[in-house]
Amino acid sequence: MQAHSPITTAESATGDDARLLRLHPADNVLTAIQSLADKTQVHIAGRDVTISGVIPIGHKVAARRIPPGDKVIKYGVPIGSAIQAIEPGELVHTHNVKSDYLPTYKRGEGELHAR
Amino acid sequence: MTTSSEPGIPISGYLRNDGRKGIRNVLVVVYLVECAHHVAREIVFPVRERGVHLLGFPGCFPNAYAHRMLRQLCTHPNVGGVLLLSLGCEGFDRAALLREIRATGRPADVLVIQQSGGTRKTIERGRAWVEEALTELQSVPRATMRLDELIVGTICGGSDATSGITANPAVGRAFDRLVSAGARCIFEETGELIGCEQIMASRAARPELAPELVGCVGKAERYYEALDHGSFAPGNAEGGLTTLEEKSMGAYSKSGSSPIAGILKPGDIPPTSGLYLLDVVPDTFGKDGDVQVRWGFPNISDIQEIGELIACGAHLTLFTTGRGSVVGSAISPVIKICANPETYRRLSEDMDINAGRILEGAASLDEVGAEIFDRILQVANGAQTASEALGHAEFSLVYKSFESLGPACLPAA
Numbered sequence: 441m442q443a444h445s446p447i448t449t450a451e452s453a454t455g456d457d458a459r460l461l462r463l464h465p466a467d468n469v470l471t472a473i474q475s476l477a478d479k480t481q482v483h484i485a486g487r488d489v490t491i492s493g494v495i496p497i498g499h500k501v502a503a504r505r506i507p508p509g510d511k512v513i514k515y516g517v518p519i520g521s522a523i524q525a526i527e528p529g530e531l532v533h534t535h536n537v538k539s540d541y542l543p544t545y546k547r548g549e550g551e552l553h554a555r
Numbered sequence: 556m557t558t559s560s561e562p563g564i565p566i567s568g569y570l571r572n573d574g575r576k577g578i579r580n581v582l583v584v585v586y587l588v589e590c591a592h593h594v595a596r597e598i599v600f601p602v603r604e605r606g607v608h609l610l611g612f613p614g615c616f617p618n619a620y621a622h623r624m625l626r627q628l629c630t631h632p633n634v635g636g637v638l639l640l641s642l643g644c645e646g647f648d649r650a651a652l653l654r655e656i657r658a659t660g661r662p663a664d665v666l667v668i669q670q671s672g673g674t675r676k677t678i679e680r681g682r683a684w685v686e687e688a689l690t691e692l693q694s695v696p697r698a699t700m701r702l703d704e705l706i707v708g709t710i711c712g713g714s715d716a717t718s719g720i721t722a723n724p725a726v727g728r729a730f731d732r733l734v735s736a737g738a739r740c741i742f743e744e745t746g747e748l749i750g751c752e753q754i755m756a757s758r759a760a761r762p763e764l765a766p767e768l769v770g771c772v773g774k775a776e777r778y779y780e781a782l783d784h785g786s787f788a789p790g791n792a793e794g795g796l797t798t799l800e801e802k803s804m805g806a807y808s809k810s811g812s813s814p815i816a817g818i819l820k821p822g823d824i825p826p827t828s829g830l831y832l833l834d835v836v837p838d839t840f841g842k843d844g845d846v847q848v849r850w851g852f853p854n855i856s857d858i859q860e861i862g863e864l865i866a867c868g869a870h871l872t873l874f875t876t877g878r879g880s881v882v883g884s885a886i887s888p889v890i891k892i893c894a895n896p897e898t899y900r901r902l903s904e905d906m907d908i909n910a911g912r913i914l915e916g917a918a919s920l921d922e923v924g925a926e927i928f929d930r931i932l933q934v935a936n937g938a939q940t941a942s943e944a945l946g947h948a949e950f951s952l953v954y955k956s957f958e959s960l961g962p963a964c965l966p967a968a
Contacts, residue, residue, distance in 0.1 A: 458916045463724055463808070471720050471795070473914045498716045498795035512797075515724070515808050517754045519801035532797065539798035541750045 455486030460501060464516030469500040469532045471514075476501070482529070489529040500532040512537050566935045568700035569635065572660025576700045577632030578870045578935045579606070580692055581886060582685060584638045585625060586611035587652075588645035594666075594674055595640040598681035606692075607685060608885035608948045617646035620821065620955045627822045627866040629656045629663070633886050635695055636662040636688040638681060643669030662688050703737030703828055705935060708864030708872045709809045710743060712857035715877030715895055716794035719805020721923070722875035722894035722910040727811035728924025729873070729931065730830065734813040739825040741867055742810040743833035743860060745775035746853065750800035751807045760814040760829065763963040767818055768832065775836045777846040778853065809875065818964040820957045821863040826968035835863055838958040850954045858882060858951040861889065871934055873927065881905040883942025885950040888934050891941060892927060907941050 456462050460470035460482060470484065476495040481488060484503050495501055500514065506526040511518035520537040530536075568576035584607060586595035592611055599609045610628060612621045629637045629652070637656050641649045649665050656663040664684055671677040709726050711718055730740045748755060752772035756765040787799045796802045816829030825831045835854055841847035854860045861872050861884045871887050874880065877894040879902045893899040896911030903909075908927055912918040918926075934940055 461720055461913065461920075463720065463920070473720075473916065496795065498720070500795065500797070514801060515804045516812070517751070517804060519804060520798040533795070534792055534797050537797050539750075539800060541798065541800050 456484055456503075457482040460484065462503075463514060466513055466516045468503050468506055468513045470503050472497055472499055472501060484528065491529045492527065493531050495531055502526045502528050502530045502532050504528050506532070511540075564702065564932055566700040566702075566705065566932065567937070568698055568704070568935075569632070570696045570698035571632050571635075573630070575632035576698055576704055577634070578700070578705075578937070579633040579886070579888065580635045580695055581606045581608050581633055582636045582638070582688055582692065583608050583610050583629060583634055583886065584640065584681070584685070585609075585629065586640045587625075587647040587649055588615050588642050589613035590615075590642040590645065591640040591668060594668055594677050594681065597678045598638070598640070598685060601682065602685055602689070603948070604946065605689060607689070608950070610885055610950045610952070611640075612647065612952045614954055615645045617648065618954050618956070620957055621952055622648065622652065623822045624862065624866050624952055626652060626655050627824075627868075628862070628886060630659045630661070631865060631868065631886055633870060634661070635692040637664075638684055638688070639663070639665040640677070640681070641665060641667045643667045662691055700935070701737070702733065703739075705733070705931075706739045706741065706825065706868040706870050707733055707931060708741040708743070708833075708861070708867070708869035709875070710857060710860055710864065710872060711747075711806055711809065711875040712882075713876040713878035713880040714806070715898075716796070717894040717911065717914060718875055718877040719796075719802070719808060720894075721913040721920070722877070722892045722908075723805055724808040725908075725910050725913070725920050725923040725927060726809045726873050726875055726892060728921060729927035730809070730811035731813055732924070732928050733931070734811065734828065734830050737828045739828055739831065739868070740811075740813075741819065741825065741831045741833050741864055741869060742807075743835050743864065744806060745772050745832070745834055745836055746779050747806040748772050748803050749776045749779075750798070750803040754800075754804070755807065755810075755815065755832070758813075758815045760816045760966065761963075764815065764817065767961065767963050768815065771818060771832065771834045771836075774834075774838075774846060775853075778836045778848065781846055781848045782852065809873075816966050818960065819867050820960055821955075822866045823960060823965075824868040827966050829966070831867075833863065833867060835860060837955045839956060849956065853955075855953060856951060858884070858949045859953065861887075862950060862952060871931065873931075875910070879905070881942070881945075881947070882949050883940065883945070883947025885948045888940045889942050889947075890927070890930055890934060892923075905941050905945065 759765040839849040
């Protein structure tokens with residue numbers, strides 16, 4: 441089975457803004473550790489990005505363009521799918537992302553707890 | 556699995572007669588029914604700062620889970636001796652428990668209040684036994700303990716929006732280092748992993764373990780549904796969490812990124828190095844085979860969950876908190892990792908690690924992960940945690956029931 445790649449010192453090595461937290465090198469979203477006003481200039485992976493809209497603390501910013509249907513990656517894993525194109529610097533939240541989760545016991549796998 | 560890159564960091568442990576090694580040398584006084592609680596507490600009170608801890612089970616009716624929990628706790632390598640307190644007419648099989656403890660070579664005895672002349676005389680006899688046992692404990696041999704002999708648990712409690720982005724992933728980094736150094740690490744709270752069971756299954760060390768991991772979370776989901784307890788609240792979205800799987804990943808990130816070696820139930824000791832999921836949700840099923848709530852909430856508080864980690868052999872527990880839990884535990888030290896910098900400032904005396912610095916740009920996740928790893932070694936070598944220094948030694952145990960593990964759940968020892 442494939443395990444996730446080991447976590448490295450991503451946040452120092454990738455040239456991300458100190459106001460944005462990258463939880464895993466593969467992530468396409470970063471978490472704001474302070475609120476960011478509209479049009480704030482930030483660095484993401486060494487490039488200049490302009491924040492569009494207000495990003496409250498704890499909310500997510502797109503690190504790169506996420507086309508509709510693509511997975512939103514945080515902690516190195518998919519946490520949902522984009523339902524519209526998301527541009528770098530844009531807020532990533534319930535208005536542009538949907539959950540991919542289906543309850544396990546509705547998947548017709550039968551008695552999951554049976555041993 | 557990677558080979559150990561950690562230098563041979565020595566831990567000075569306590570060698571028990573059964574060959575296991577502990578990082579503490581405590582005596583436990585155990586009441587076997589609530590009716591014996593007062594007498595047990597009075598025995599402990601004058602020596603509570605000399606490494607004597609109070610445990611117990613309040614129920615009068617016997618319960619296989621409670622018996623197994625107390626057996627595993629009383630024979631835990633951090634425990635040097637055991638005094639059982641029975642009223643005399645409760646259902647707990649005190650003779651069997653005493654036999655099981657004595658089989659490990661520890662000093663152990665039982666006092667039956669109805670046969671010992673009542674409250675005052677039993678307290679006197681208990682205090683005398685404890686004094687003698689404390690002297691005996693001083694001669695327990697010390698032995699060097701390697702990281703591959705260490706078992707570490709993790710739990711989160713009093714979580715807030717900061718938990719999943721600071722303290723929990725920092726613990727995950729410490730867990731990755733521990734596992735690669737050969738330690739056995741345990742994470743739990745299957746009810747908070749709903750939504751990331753497929754992600755978790757993709758980390759199964761063996762193909763046959765993957766459906767077991769998914770089933771484990773499915774059982775938790777149905778159990779909480781039967782309790783009418785939802786997982787994703789509107790407040791989560793206001794805090795920036797978009798989906799159920801994102802919220803669950805915040806709790807799950809404590810597990811780090813190692814392959815998952817197996818599933819445990821309370822009292823199962825991990826047989827090999829690696830990362831394990833502890834299934835804390837009872838196995839109670841109705842005639843139709845579906846989950847049926849029998850005893851109520853899977854765990855009534857964080858304390859009971861810590862007790863279950865310790866019953867799986869955890870020498871110490873990493874406890875992440877955003878809102879600020881202050882608890883510790885009997886038997887095994889608790890290292891508290893505060894996720895929220897404001898909470899840390901309010902409760903700093905109760906906290907061991909300030910992971911909130913990540914939010915203030917003062918430290919990276921890797922730096923806090925390294926600090927947690929270093930603190931684990933210090934605590935394993937005898938340094939007091941914040942909760943130990945403040946005298947915390949909580950314990951809680953109530954009725955539950957479990958089935959045995961299936962064959963796919965554990966690696967070959």
